[in-house]
Amino acid sequence: MSTNARRAGWVITVLVTLFLAFDAITHLLRVDAVMDFNDKVGAPAWFPVVCGAVLGLSLIAYHLPSTRAMGTVLITAYLGGAVTVNLVFGQPAFNTVFAIAVAVLVWAGAWPRDERLRALVAA
Known part of the structure; x- marks a missing residue:
């Protein structure tokens, strides 16, 4: 991955x-x-x-290089639970879309910074 992609990954990671x-x-x-x-x-x-x-704890795992892949998956699962609760309890569609967008951003932040994460998905 390019240096610019890694920098973008860090910016996204900080915001998320x-x-x-x-x-x-x-x-x-x-x-x-x-x-x-x-x-x-x-x-x-x-x-x-x-x-x-x-x-x-998932967020801490997301920031440690040795557990980044696991942290990324755990945060995604957590946000999947948020999506489910929003849908089941009839929350506004924005809430569901926002949780999905945050999950995508979690991956977008980790993806360019972690070769093992890319390999996990490519496997």
């Missing part, structure tokens, strides 16, 4: 990381908006904390 870290923190801190949605879908009160921890 800022958003996902914010999301993880709001879940861990159980902010009102998170808890309101949690109540709306009928999830147990502990659920946002687990979601925040899973996302936070």
Whole structure:
């Protein structure tokens, strides 16, 4: 991959990381908006904390070179769960499209920076 592609990957990664870290923190801190949605879908009160921890740990894995591929897949799976919840509970289409777009950006950020990730998909 070219240097420009790697730089673009880093820019995308930083932007995606800022958003996902914010999301993880709001879940861990159980902010009102998170808890309101949690109540709306009928999830147990502990659920946002687990979601925040899973996302936070996946995000850390995404940034470590040795676990980047696994972190990329785990974040994609997490966002797949968000898509499912949005569809099942009739959330606005934007919410579903946004979760899919973030998953695509997670891959777009990692792809040019990780030869093993490219090999995993090409295999």
